[in-house]
Amino acid sequence: MIKLSVSESSSIPLHLQLKQSIMLNILSGKLEAGGKMPSIRSLAKILKVNPNTVAKVYYNLEEDGVLDGKVGSGFTIRDNKRKLDSFKTLLIEEEIKSLLEMSVRLGIGKNELMELIGRIIENG
Amino acid sequence: MIKLSVSESSSIPLHLQLKQSIMLNILSGKLEAGGKMPSIRSLAKILKVNPNTVAKVYYNLEEDGVLDGKVGSGFTIRDNKRKLDSFKTLLIEEEIKSLLEMSVRLGIGKNELMELIGRIIENG
Amino acid sequence: MIKLSVSESSSIPLHLQLKQSIMLNILSGKLEAGGKMPSIRSLAKILKVNPNTVAKVYYNLEEDGVLDGKVGSGFTIRDNKRKLDSFKTLLIEEEIKSLLEMSVRLGIGKNELMELIGRIIENG
């Protein structure tokens, strides 16, 4: 099930939350490449946000080459599998690097870090 | 060597960069608990930012119970070893959880993730 | 009628006066929980103080969990009835304790104190 969501109480701006949410759904395959996105108005209604906010995200994703907008027929998801896959790897690698950098700055050794990760995967 | 730094070109606000920088230096022990912080004006001069910006960070850290400010005698670093240690663990655990959540959303399995982490640790 | 006010001649800093004024208006119900606060700029204009000063107060109340600010849509008053009620009692109890402590230090007996209070309530 597709699950786009935004939280009003988060400190992250609505449009960034929504953009990330859409990206993750596309990357994980929940939103199918080639398929249609919900219309701006309907999505805005569902998420209870201003249509301008949804529109901004759609146009933004169009500039990023993720969506494809046609007047009168709404937005569709572009089908470039390679690009998506490489982007997926990039995302997760950056997250890992960020984690490693923080552990270095906090003086946490690699073994200790791997232990922590393992423990959280099991219990977390 | 203590190295407080901010980057003007980052999209993250100066005061947040500085706050995090100070926190990490305290957590890693580079800034000693019980010691004195540089004065607002001197740090502002060093970092080439406005004194108000440094002041905002110091007030903020004071509210967080990290610093302790007195008029006429400057800011000192509070000596709450336990609190700092638990905070340190908390920080790194949240970073790990965020990584795990993203890998789940992207449909990356645990084994695949651990491999990636291992490879990045080795090769930098 | 809501009546936020500050006095330039008071020795108490403007932002503390304003904070207390807002708190009292919320606690007494003159500013309704769930309602919207005036915008930073408009309140600053009304009170003839700098917008930064009002902003500082709003941030401060946000940290205290009293207000809730969103870019683009202003500050609203959080609806924590329980919290507010307990805070109200706390406030008045501290004031009473402070009075009792002072009377003890001045060597004024409890009966004498109660008499004084009674007289001031009637005539004051």
Add this chain to the structure above:
Amino acid sequence: MIKLSVSESSSIPLHLQLKQSIMLNILSGKLEAGGKMPSIRSLAKILKVNPNTVAKVYYNLEEDGVLDGKVGSGFTIRDNKRKLDSFKTLLIEEEIKSLLEMSVRLGIGKNELMELIGRIIENG
């Protein structure tokens, strides 16, 4: 036993804490009218504060007509019983009025207030 005290961690400035502490000790009779105050240097040493701070307080109290300073022989406590008594009443009355004002602003009735006071006197 005379007990002048200041707390470094309080948000109230040292010199005001000390002034109030001295005033209360005089008003309650613990510091006798006509008697001698400890010397600036000795009191500063005892309280571990800067001698300038004690000096400022003494000169301040001299201006208020409470102390009497003579070069070479230190400060003595002025002996004007009437003035002290009226001041004592004034102090406590102001504290009471402040309490009443706050209870009005918080919408707490007089009966409710008297109950609260009674309860705190008994148990507090």
Add this chain to the structure above:
DNA sequence: GTGGTCTAGACCACG
């Protein structure tokens, strides 16, 4: 329109 960040500079109180 809203709040959020940042700068520049004045003035005050504290130790």
Add this chain to the structure above:
DNA sequence: GTGGTCTAGACCACC
């Protein structure tokens, strides 16, 4: 010297 308050005004992102 230190921090604390307040003003004035710029620029940005968000809704």
